[in-house]
Amino acid sequence: MTQYLDFEKPLSEIEGKAEELRAMGRADEKVDVEKEAAALDAKAGEMLANLYRGLTPWQKAQVARHGERPHCKDYIDALFTDWTPLAGDRNFADDHAVMGGLARLDGRSVVVIGHEKGHDTRTRLERNFGMARPEGYRKAIRLMEMADRFSLPVVTLIDTPGAYPGKGAEERGQSEAIARSTQACLRLGTPLVSVVVGEGGSGGAVAFATANRVAMLQHSIYSVISPEGCASILWKDAEKMREAAEALRLTAQDLLKLGVIDRIIPEPTGGAHRDRAAAIASVGSAIEAMLGELDGMAPEAIRAARRTKFIEMGAQGLAA
Incomplete structure (x- = not known):
């Protein structure tokens, strides 16, 4: 049974x-x-078609959060073969909000890392709604270091409201883990490509998306803070989320203009949840294309290109 959003x-x-x-x-x-x-x-x-032709930023945020959108596990199951999950951060625990492991994409060996939200009440609780704890980021660091050691490209799938803000996560060094995960992305000598498939929230998303190529699904969002959180801070009223969504410029279309992302992946009419197979296939094609653009580059060139991309991003944003 289709879950309809307010504007639908x-x-x-x-x-x-x-x-x-x-x-x-x-x-x-x-x-x-x-x-x-x-x-x-x-x-x-x-x-x-008319509704989705003129979505507002807040409506796009609603679509990005739709419970029936494909999540990380759906993409892994459909796009990758020989999936071998790897668990744990070798320090504290395994964070089920972060999936990671070895796989093949059209015969190419890769490391895949992504946020998983779950699809029903039980799995959403198990996955903590895609909000990673420090051990999730430390697991990602471990996998990126392994990918670097064995010269494997890394694919990350971003879909999180943000890092988990709980007391235990803060006690175990949440901000340090996010910073080190971002650092690991920058140090990686193999190609790193990222796709925002739903929500790209705050440092919890950047920690996986400091990549050579960043793509977004057409109706996904990517922002330093949620519209509700921004509204609570600026207006002291979470109901101002529509105004906040406009101001944040969190849509794929805005972020492409700002130079924050490199490409937009089209979604089926009505959003990825209306035709999951088509959306997943489009993401797979985009990942293969982005990896193809980085083929043959030396590790030093890959690192330099990634660093330059993020240094120049601010200048592009100011110009826009």
Whole structure:
């Protein structure tokens, strides 16, 4: 059953009526409802295209958080073969909010690291809603160092509201772990490509996305803070999240103009959750293309290009 967002309510009514008609037809084969149902489908399709053609930044934030969007595990299962998960930070524990391991992408050996939110109540609690603790970032550091040692490209899939702000995480050095994960990205002598597939929240996202190439799905978001958090700080009112989303310039389209990301990956009409297979295939094609752009580069050149990219990012932003 489709989960409708607030701005999709008119669409839900039309699609609901079409489904009711088809249910009537299944209950009574003498009643021919297909013509009327098809007309409603056409109207719903047109409405869906119009809605998603003019999404506001806040609406894009809602789409990016949609519970039915493909998550890290979905991409790993569909795109990679010979997946071998690697667990633990060799210091404290294994953080289930961060998936990591060895895999093959179209025959190429890679290390994959990503945030996993879970898909139902049990797995969302197990995965801590994609909010990593220090041990998650330390696990990522361990895997990046291994990738560097064996000359393996690294692919990161970003989908987190931000790093977990709990007391235990802070006691175990959350900010230090994030900083060292970002440092590990910069030191990596092999290609590093990142895709923001949902939410790219704060340092929790940057810790995996300080990459040679950064892509975003069309309706994903990437920002230093959530719209609600920004509104609470600036206006002392979380209900100002729409204004905050506008001001943060958190959409893929804004960030491409600012030079923060390198490409936008198109989503199916209605968002990645409406056609998960197509969205996953598009992400896979983008990852292969980005890795292809870095083929043959020496480790020193890869590090230098990555460093230059982030040094020049501020200048591009000011110019924009």
